Amino acid sequence: MGTKKYDIRGQICPSTLLMVLKEVNENSETLKSGEMELVFLTDNRDALVTIPQSVETMGYCIETMKEKGHYRITIKGSLDRP
């Protein structure tokens, strides 16, 4: 599985979200098929709410992790139905 990593620290809303949505849109095929996952590093706390809300309604899975001085957000294609 491939991983694309974006460091968007220093950016604030709304451009943080728009940036993420743009990358998700462009990689939608590989994300859904499970070949790819996207990782974003951000220090914008608001993005921790806005990104999951939007990306989940689009049918993706999201993981957030707090790292030193920033957050790591991982976006994957939706999980298969059990």
Next chain:
Amino acid sequence: MTKTFDISKHEERINLLTRYIRDKINQLLNIIGTAPINDSELTDAMLTELDPIGIVADSFKQVLINLRNVNRELKLARDEIQAIFESVGLGLLVVDPDLKIVAQNRKIKELFHEKENNSEGKFCYELTCKHQSKIQDCTAREVFEKNRLVEKHHWKCQDTTFHVIGAPIKDSEGKPVLAVLSYYNISEQLKQEEEREKERELLRITLEGINEGILSLDQNGAIILANSAAEDILEQKKEELIGKQIEDLNFCKKLVFQDKQVFYPEFSKQLQPYQGSMCIHCDSEEGKQILEIYQIPLLFSEKIKSTTVLIIRDITENLRIEREMLNFEKLESLSILAGGIAHGFNNILTSVMSSIDLARMNLDNRDESETYLNYADTALDQARKLVKQLSVFAKGGSPIKEVTSLRELFHEVIQFSLDGSNVKHELSISNDLWLVHIDVAQFGQVINNLLLNSLQAMSGGGTIRLKADNYIKTAGDKGIPIPNGRYVKLLIEDTGTGIEEQNLKRIFDPFFSTRPGSSGIGLASAYSIVKRHYGHIAVKSKPGTGTTFTIYLPATRSMNAEGEKKVKEEKKKRDKIRIMIVDDDEMILKSTGKLLKLMGYYVDTATNGETGIKIMKENLAENIHYDLVILDLVIPGGMGGVETLKHLREIAPDIKAVVSSGYSDEEVLGNYSEYGFNGIVPKPYKSAELQDEINKVLSEA
């Protein structure tokens, strides 16, 4: 007319449009939940570069696709739930907090006999509780009140018992909005359980109620069941018995290894399932205990696998009672016997006494007095016969047994008994007839008595059929009171007058007879002799048709053919033995002569010493030698025993001699050897005594 370009108006329109676009972008950003774009942060050129509308539109496209997928999945899930709802074996009901039915499955209609197709909108208690609203035991109400799973194991509605489970469906705030109720009819299950319980109880009561001890064993010989009677008989508590190995029980310690093994079903399966009983003598705390154990192999049960059931009876008391009964019966038959003897002898004595009286009164008339004395003689002859027959009942009359074949005995007795009668006979003896262990003389008497009985029943002639076959008594043959084993079965069947039913039971009783002048001892002695041979005699009769006597005699272990050969050889040896009897009583000559013939000897008889010496001389001339002579001591009007022996020793020095006399006070009898005799048989003598003495004398060097 040329339209002039108003630049200020143009700018105003562009500004308006830009404002509109920026507002709508912010509106979209608001919808997706992020902050608006600050006008000062992004120039129009930067805004176009960023393309927020494009990004949001693309995202929305994905949101819509996802929504469609989710909807499709939701519909599938709803269909799945609906299918489960309908197909599950439980009755399912969904109710709202007012207990109104929201949904129900097919099974619920079946369970509550609902005829209407749609009960939705009805209250649940109308359907399940049959209109008993506000009942105490309401599962649905409890679910809403407690807001958790509620389970009732035995909820009754009319005659039906249900297992009911209620579960709440909660809203996003966790409040119960609906309740799902499942109903499972357990009435049939309860009924079956109750019946099984009843059956178990019935079996328990039956097992506990019987007097026989019952033990069930598993295939390894361990006890898996014991009843109270077993506790009592074996003097051990049930708890101690169960789990114990059968060979550890006291009674089993008395058994040999093979018998112990019989208790193991696996063992008996390999051979043949053993079914049968055995008697075991044990020592208990209260003394000797006799147990009868009956074993039944059960090989059919799959659940318990193979098992054996032992039925144990304590027969100590039964045997004691049986013994007492036997003693009582003995006493009873003794009194009948004594009465019979008294009666018989009184008649004879009366006849003797009156005959003597008459003779005395007529002493002048010799012929007359002779006639009366002859009457007395005849009566005394009867007395002798009576005494002779009674000797069978005497204690000393136990049979002197030898292994023999019944074939020859049959031939001899038939010839003796039926000779000169108008009765025909048919004889059928199976070729491989087993040998028997019998007293030949006594048994000859049995057959003779039966033949005489038949003869007397056929005064007008007829046929007697005699049959001898091998017979194996098995556990299945009920009614013949003999132990299982090999027997020789004799059948004597006549075509005579038959015996009335009421007399059949008594014909073996001593002194019972329906024929005038009969002693009533013949069949009784036959019965007694057969019993002493551990055999059995039975009678069947139909008046006017005939009578059948059946005798079962235990067969010997020796092989028939080989054994018969041996018997013949022994008999051949005996055939070489020649005996002479000298006695003035012709009855004695006839009876003892016959007896000795039956024993297998050559016999000659003489009524006095002179005749005896004459016969012996004649035979010696033809090289026929005698081995033994039986001499009567006193012969009125002829040569007596002592003198005869002197003469006989002159012509046959090695001859053995036995003295016989009815007088007990003769000097010779006390010192017989001094007079040259080798043995003595005082009269009256029994066949066994005669045989014993002959054997003794002949075996002496």
